Amino acid sequence: MSIARFIAMRALLALPTILILLTIVFFVMRIIPGDPITAMVGMKAPPQRIEELRRMAGLDKPIYVQYVEYLSGVFRGDLGRSMIWGRRPVITEILDRFPATLELTISAFIVSIAIGFATGMFAASRKGRAPDTAVRFYGILAWTLFIPWFGMILQLIFGVWLRLLPVGSRIDAGLEPPTITGLYVIDSVITGRWDSFVSAVKHLVLPSITLGVVLSGAYTRLVRNNIVDVLNQDFMVTYRAMGFPPPKVLLKAVRNALIPLVTMMGLQFALLLAGAVLTETTFSWPGMGTFLLERIIYVDYTCVQGTIVFYAIFVVAINFIVDVIYALIDPRVRY
């Protein structure tokens, strides 16, 4: 199968998944004993206000009408309008916040991969000895770290005690670079604004380390186990018998251990997004997570639903991309 055909097939397979996820989100937001608006506002709101909110959210229509309107809206890229402040389209509101989340998740991802490889390779090269056990323990510990707690310890040490790094927001006020990609680090480089770049990177350090370390545990484990597996295979034994020095053998093993890692990255992505919600809250990072929570408090039902839909589509899209990468590096999966 050619790669183009593989991509087309895979895209077709993503459709039912998206449809199912959209349906789940729809019902989660609706078929709840009682009424979501009442639950969100609390019992104290006057009945007229609740009625008005229900109408704005479209919840007064029959459920099948709601479902059809919702689905056709999502496929046209229309997530409805916000229920507060000037009623901006939900998708515009989300896209305002999306780059912040993207910037955070990308840098956290890089941190987690770097730590995962370093520790995993280190453990594999000393298999069965004390460093191996220590790294194995690190794998479990990193995975059980509670993101806000770990983030707050970093805030305390580097922000409060050492005064080295900022503890919140994306950039110092007034230094925002002109929007090109929406990622401050990249935009400030493109526009050549050095002060913005430094400020953006400084703000990014603690949140991405927080999220990156917590996610690195899974990679540590996987990199270690894969390398150990590969090292035991016949062709590696041959390499060693041929007299290649150990570091070179290890590097060969790493290359072969890479493939299962790609699948892992897809799986880890959902964790990355969930972790980002907590990281954003801890560091007042103006991304989708803080947006979602803010709108839950304001009972902006359409925005809440829209953000969840956006998360769902984002996850499916990433899994699609991961599968395509997988097919590119390992031609076997195409057949």
Place this chain on the structure above:
Amino acid sequence: MLGMLAVKALLKPLSWVFRGRYPGKGFIVTGLVIVIPVVLMAVLAPLVSPYNPIKGGREWLKPPCPAHPFGTDNLNRDVLSRVIWGSRVVLAVVLTSALLSASIGIPLGLFSGYVGGRVDRVVSLFMDAMYAFPGLILAIALASVLGPNIINAAIAISVVYIPTYFRMGRGQTMQVKANLFVEAAVAAGASSWRVLLKHVLPNITPTLTVVATMNMADAILTEAGLSFLGFVVTPPTPDWGFDLRAGQPFLLSGYWWPSLFPGAFILLLSLGLGLIGEGLNEVLAPKEYRI
């Protein structure tokens, strides 16, 4: 499955767990040393809590000292007492949600895996889609429409983990089903119910125990996350995640103790359960079923 876990833990004398020789012992013993005190703390909270967790004394944000080992918070309350009482909320929510998701996910997985065919494909499609979705975000969505309280939080968390139990139950059932003894039972005229309960379930119990333990380690973090975001308790109820959040503004002014202690217990409990799961994985699961 939790019942089986409890029965196993009670029947085999605890002393054997600590003195015997078996694979993965280091993990299990370390895990138990962490988890048992926390559980005792929750059960005996009225006896071991030195102060009232809700009513403050006279000392505002007092650093840890002999009278207040964990210090006091911004409402003059003893942080240690709040940590002790908070363990009750965490454990209650996590245990309830584990029971709920296991009692839905496992039977569904058994059924789907055993029946196979079109039913299995449709159910699996739904479960896989849910599994792919970020768990905490799903829990937030549910908790936001259900309203913030302990029971709703438990429900929200249980929905998140149904696919995990389902997948495990289904996968294991399909593996066991391929065995000759199942075929023999069917040939001998055993009903589907009998085959599932007498032949399949006992064979997958070890793996499900491991999964349940590891899941609870994860569920603690989800509960703490929901609580941190304000979806589990309302003030003044003590809960670790919520107290961590409430203390953050003060931590940023250098008063670290109202936050760091509750957070440390989240880590401890989750780590303890994770270690037990890791150890159980080595003891219980036969090699070919190991995860």
